[in-house]
Amino acid sequence: MIHLCYVNGKFVGEEQASLPLSDLIIQRGVGVFEAFASFGGKSLMLTPHMERFIASAKSSGIENIPDTEFMKGIVREGIKRVGKDVRIRTFLTGGDYFDAEKGCFPEPRFFVIFDDAGLISEEDRKKGVILEPVSFGRDNPEVKSVDYRATYKMPREAYDILYCPNGEITECGHSNFFLVSGNKIITAPLSRVLKGTTRSAVIEIAKQEGYVVEERCPLWSELTGASEAFITGSMKLVVPAVKIGGITIADGKQGEITRRIIELYKKYMERWLE
Numbered sequence: 001m002i003h004l005c006y007v008n009g010k011f012v013g014e015e016q017a018s019l020p021l022s023d024l025i026i027q028r029g030v031g032v033f034e035a036f037a038s039f040g041g042k043s044l045m046l047t048p049h050m051e052r053f054i055a056s057a058k059s060s061g062i063e064n065i066p067d068t069e070f071m072k073g074i075v076r077e078g079i080k081r082v083g084k085d086v087r088i089r090t091f092l093t094g095g096d097y098f099d100a101e102k103g104c105f106p107e108p109r110f111f112v113i114f115d116d117a118g119l120i121s122e123e124d125r126k127k128g129v130i131l132e133p134v135s136f137g138r139d140n141p142e143v144k145s146v147d148y149r150a151t152y153k154m155p156r157e158a159y160d161i162l163y164c165p166n167g168e169i170t171e172c173g174h175s176n177f178f179l180v181s182g183n184k185i186i187t188a189p190l191s192r193v194l195k196g197t198t199r200s201a202v203i204e205i206a207k208q209e210g211y212v213v214e215e216r217c218p219l220w221s222e223l224t225g226a227s228e229a230f231i232t233g234s235m236k237l238v239v240p241a242v243k244i245g246g247i248t249i250a251d252g253k254q255g256e257i258t259r260r261i262i263e264l265y266k267k268y269m270e271r272w273l274e
Helices: 046-059 068-082 122-127 197-208 220-225 256-272
Strands: 002-007 010-012 031-039 087-093 110-115 129-134 160-163 176-181 184-187 212-215 228-233 237-244
Touching: 002 068, 010 068, 031 046, 046 068, 046 087, 046 197, 068 087, 068 110, 122 237, 176 197, 176 220, 184 197, 197 212, 197 228, 197 237, 197 256, 228 256, 237 256
Parallel strands: 129 160, 129 237, 184 212
Antiparallel strands: 002 010, 002 110, 031 087, 087 110, 176 184, 176 228, 228 237
């Protein structure tokens, strides 16, 4: 349920929110976004999300981006107006035209949607999720674009897709992926995946706990020998992946290292609230 929108310079209800059909986010799919949640009235990792938001826009040729502090202020004001914890989705569109001479989209539109957080239940977190492997990778992994068509092509029981190009595992459609082998945690490098904010926090926590974190693409051939696997994301936080395609990971249950990472993330989450 959408509770509030910020569009065209003002806060409005869903029924009053609109974009012109001339905007290139509608006509050509030109646009970038971020999605994150509030907890206790504060945004989780607001600064890293805004940094990635701006980087995605610049990489997409979107210019004249609103000031960072202005956008943060809109997010905070929206949370205050709704009066409860929500999911926040910020967007920058391609605007109405592409300036061929300058090679950019010079007049983007900034809008924000505040809706139900839709967080994963603790029961489902403990049970774990199923991932559906696909044989290709994400286009432009450094950009969080609005094109998420690939994530809709999966079986009903799957929670997310898992990009597996050429026998390597990179990331999920909406999440970063971690494979656990013994005491070692393996995850794809930033040159191959979207820079996940929760990914960065989990790597920090894992290293503090003395785990070895290896930043390389896990191989498909390593799944059968893996002791655990988990995914991370701004909305889901940390969730065990217990089955990938037809392969059950270890005994198909939440592993000890995953459980520990979940506990530590929740313990330290306060440091990332803004």
